[in-house]
Amino acid sequence: MDRLAARHGQIAELIGGRPVQYVDVPMYANVGDLLIMLGTERFFERHRIEVRRRSAYFNFDLSRVRPDEVVVFQGGGNFGDLYEHPQSVRDTSIERLAGHRVIVMPQSLHFRDPEAIARMAPRYRRHPDFHLCVRDRESMVLAREFTPNVHLLPDMAHQLWPLQRSAHAAPPSDRTGRVLHFIRTDGESGEPPSLPGTEHAAVTRSDWPDFVGRRDAVYLNLCRALRVLRALRLDGQVSQPALRAWRGHVEALAAQAIALFGSHERVVTDRLHGHILSCLLAVPNQVIDNAYGKNSRYVGEWTGASDIVELIAPVAAAA
Numbered sequence: 001m002d003r004l005a006a007r008h009g010q011i012a013e014l015i016g017g018r019p020v021q022y023v024d025v026p027m028y029a030n031v032g033d034l035l036i037m038l039g040t041e042r043f044f045e046r047h048r049i050e051v052r053r054r055s056a057y058f059n060f061d062l063s064r065v066r067p068d069e070v071v072v073f074q075g076g077g078n079f080g081d082l083y084e085h086p087q088s089v090r091d092t093s094i095e096r097l098a099g100h101r102v103i104v105m106p107q108s109l110h111f112r113d114p115e116a117i118a119r120m121a122p123r124y125r126r127h128p129d130f131h132l133c134v135r136d137r138e139s140m141v142l143a144r145e146f147t148p149n150v151h152l153l154p155d156m157a158h159q160l161w162p163l164q165r166s167a168h169a170a171p172p173s174d175r176t177g178r179v180l181h182f183i184r185t186d187g188e189s190g191e192p193p194s195l196p197g198t199e200h201a202a203v204t205r206s207d208w209p210d211f212v213g214r215r216d217a218v219y220l221n222l223c224r225a226l227r228v229l230r231a232l233r234l235d236g237q238v239s240q241p242a243l244r245a246w247r248g249h250v251e252a253l254a255a256q257a258i259a260l261f262g263s264h265e266r267v268v269t270d271r272l273h274g275h276i277l278s279c280l281l282a283v284p285n286q287v288i289d290n291a292y293g294k295n296s297r298y299v300g301e302w303t304g305a306s307d308i309v310e311l312i313a314p315v316a317a318a319a
Contacts, residue, residue, distance in 0.1 A: 001161040001279065004154040004302060011153070012047040014103055014131055015070050019050040024074035024086050027056045027226070027246055031208045031257050032157075032273030033076050034250045039159035040074065040105060041247070046159070054243045057086040058227050062096050071097055075105030075133065075156050077272070077294060081116045091120060094127050101129045106153045108272075108294045109139040121145045136297035154302045155276055163280040165262035175265045181205045182261075182269040184290065204264065208271070211256055222246070268312075272298055275309070284308040 022040070026033035044051050053064060065071060071093075078086045094102065111117055124130055124146040131149040134140050143150040185207045226242050257277060261267060267278045270288040272295050278285035285308065289296045299311045 035157040039156040042159040079107040080110040180264040182274040
């Protein structure tokens with residue numbers, strides 16, 4: 001974990017002490033992306049990088065980018081054609097940012113339609129100082145269609161190391177035999193028909209959407225209101241205070257996730273950040289691949305040598 005976090009020094013060198021705009025801050029309840037956000041903020045703090053402005057993808061204002069700033073886009077798994085809206089913001093912004101260094105934090109790239117690469121890549125290749133960080137070697141091959149400035153780096157959530165189990169987590173004696181099955185319920189799911197490790201264990205089943213309750217709904221409504229205000233061009237005075245309030249809520253959601261994972265002896269997951277959070281907490285974990293191989297690529301590149309990590313091949317679904 002120390003070595004993985006240290007590799008992000010390459011990004012600090014790219015930024016070179018200049019102020020940044022941090023774009024595509026996740027304002028939704030996917031805790032994996034929120035862990036990336038918190039890791040990115042920790043990275044900025046550790047390297048004493050000034051963040052002048054933060055934006056979600058929907059309220060990024062190109063007119064507010066100053067000449068001396070580096071534009072840094074959030075990492076994750078939304079570079080490609082799976083998630084239209086954040087990708088379209090990058091696509092439409094890149095040409096107008098020709099005078100700036102632009103850095104996309106570590107991403108897993110995926111395209112369902114190969115023709116989408118041919119449509120999108122030329123505008124990125126024309127940018128003289130575009131840097132694309134990737135989390136695995138398959139993504140690196142795709143990234144070279146977009147820029148020669150490709151950097152193979154681990155996920156930004158590793159900046160959260162060292163991470164302590166929550167004070168609310170179960171004591172070691174109560175964790176014995178408890179297994180958390182943290183399995184996707186969305187379109188990236190790689191869940192096999194029968195999950196391993198259930199024969200003689202107390203199993204908890206969960207996913208990120210299960211974290212969303214009434215308290216979270218208040219903040220999610222704040223995010224929705226910010227979208228409406230942006231559409232009306234009335235968000236100028238409220239966007240930064242709203243993002244500061246959102247970060248406080250994100251830290252509370254992360255604490256909830258830490259308490260859940262830290263209360264189990266072992267984790268079985270097809271969520272990449274279920275795996276990474278387990279590693280940050282030193283909880284043994286078995287990783288099932290997602291629908292397009294993102295998890296196995298990540299484990300093979302960064303975490304597979306750990307004695308607490310086991311990659312499980314998905315079981316073929318019955319016909």
